[in-house]
Amino acid sequence: MIRTHLLGLAVSVLALSAAVPAFAQQSPGVTDPWFGRMSKPKDIDPPKTFANTFSIELPKDWQLAPGHTNTIFGVTEKTKRFLVGAAIVLEYSQLQAAVDPSLLPTVGQVQLTELQKRELSGSKFTQQIKSADGRQAIVIQYDRPGLSGGSDHVVQYSYPVGTTMYYLICISSADQVEKYRPIFAHVAASFTPLKK
């Protein structure tokens, strides 16, 4: 009887392990869980170049929708109907002055303040400066109420490039954030401005 229960548990564990997506696993060599490439990325498309300005690697089989005005594009996970997925949006804005790298923490603080003013229902706001491959980004995270009644988790990456600020906004449901965190981290770290 006891042997039977132990065998069933082992099978269940194996079955659960097999069910976890491969890209959700913590890849060795990734230093920051929220800003870094996967060492052996799977289900990630090759880098795409936009307007000869920057390149970025996006999740495979996600649906890409080019944007307009200050929205460059949006990619959403293809899911079955009524199933909650994730989305990534890239926006940009012009700055009045270039931001010195030493000023990033302050800019992050200002952005956080502005977000807090804008997202009046937001919670759990955090702001960090993260580095990967010699590039820095302002990372702001917070939760906000979702349309389905649960909470969404938002991760906003900001890249100042000259007098342009790029905003990579990654959104998933709060309860599935661990599933999408490696994908968000990889995409964010893959953003590479192109030298003209």
Place this chain on the structure above:
Amino acid sequence: MTKLLIYRGDALHGEYDLKGQTVHIGRSPQNDIVLEDPSKGVSRQHAELRAEGPHYMLVDLESQNGIWVHGSRVPSVRLDPGVTAALGPFRLTTVEAADAPAPAPGEFVMEPTEYSRPEARTIPEAVDGPGAVLDVPVTPAAGVPVTPQAVPVVPAGPPATSQEPTEKSQAAVDARQPAGGPRKSLAAIVVAAAAVVLLIGASGFGAYAWLHKRAARPVWDRDVAAALVGSGKCDEAMREQIGPALNANPNDAEALALKAQCAPTPPPAPPTAPAPPAAPPEKTVAEKLDDAEASIAAKDCQAALDAVNAILTDTPDDARAKDLAAKAAACLKPADATPAAPAAPAAVVKISPSQGGLDVLPGETQREYTKRVAAMRKRFEDAVALLQGQHYQQASKEFEAIAAIVPSGYLDLAQKRADIKAGIKDEARAVYASGRQAEQQGDLNGALQRYQRAHDADPSIDVTADVARVNGQKLTLGQQACKLGDANYALGQNADATAQYQRVLELLPESDACYGRAKSRIKR
């Protein structure tokens, strides 16, 4: 006895016995001696004759035409015998009584009322009748002044020559009367003939004497001429004085000079004109001043003063003449005229310093001392008012200034100064405390000011660490504000950027790079 003789032209106009009184002379009837002059060369109150010891001073009463002596206008002149002064057309001189001249034929003598005592009349008895008897031309002077005070003038004849012919004429009259017999008639004829001869001889002698004297009289008077010219009456001067003078002697230098004054721009004499005969040259001003100086040395002070005054009339700015005039005037003054040395000031009653008194200054009068003490007392009380109003710094400065002036022990100055020191210490501690409070409230600049003020008031309060700490805070906060300003500015949030940059300007020194950036971006 001194007599004053007044001539008009060459005629004796009148004479006066001077008995030491002051005699007023002028055209007005109120004068003692009235000189009527229709041409107004004589002023209403022209001059006065003052007795000064044995001498008489003729003093100009600021008349229009003045007194002229030797061709110069003088303010005064000592009218000694031999000195002639001109007033308009009149000449005045004095003689001692024994030297009084007998009136010349045709001259008139008048006496003023004041001098009309019988004994003063010396002339009328001598002129009784001869003019009617002698066949001598007697011409009463036309226009001879007859004043209300004056005795009517009568013609004056030469007494020395008139008496004898009178007796002879009586004899002649007697001879013409019948005597009774042929001898008597013959004798009478002889006597009558002799009388006629004598009468003719006397008449001829009298006529000769009159003509001789007339010929010997000067044809002009330079002083009168100068007076007329000086008063602008050139026509009269030329007609009565200068013209006759030039007729008598066309080369008369003085007459020519006066004529030149009447005609200031005469045509230059031709080079071939004969030089005038050598006349005694007019002394230069320097020579006249030399003479005056010599007169002063010889104690002839009045003469020196007259000469110098005459020079000053023409050249009032002559420094040497002024100097000599002062010397001559001083020479005239009696020795006791020197002003006495001022009396020593009365001793000042000194007030004790404890009562607000001050030290007495040299030469200070009681009134000045009292005034100074009162002024210092008021200043002290004003300083006390500052102290009571807790204006310690101002009060301290004022008390220190007072302490530098007043003697020690002045009122309670020492106590007040001690009070001020204690008050300043208390004030400094209070200021320091308010500085800490300002620092805690983030008013770093206010805190710094208070710390510094406390230390200035009481140097025993060490604020070095406080100042360093606050300056460190300012730097940190300024840099933070700078970054926030930059970030907001970069993100286009200009209102927030401006607010932060304002903080930068308050907190960071001008030497900081962010200061200039903040200033420029605020302006933008």
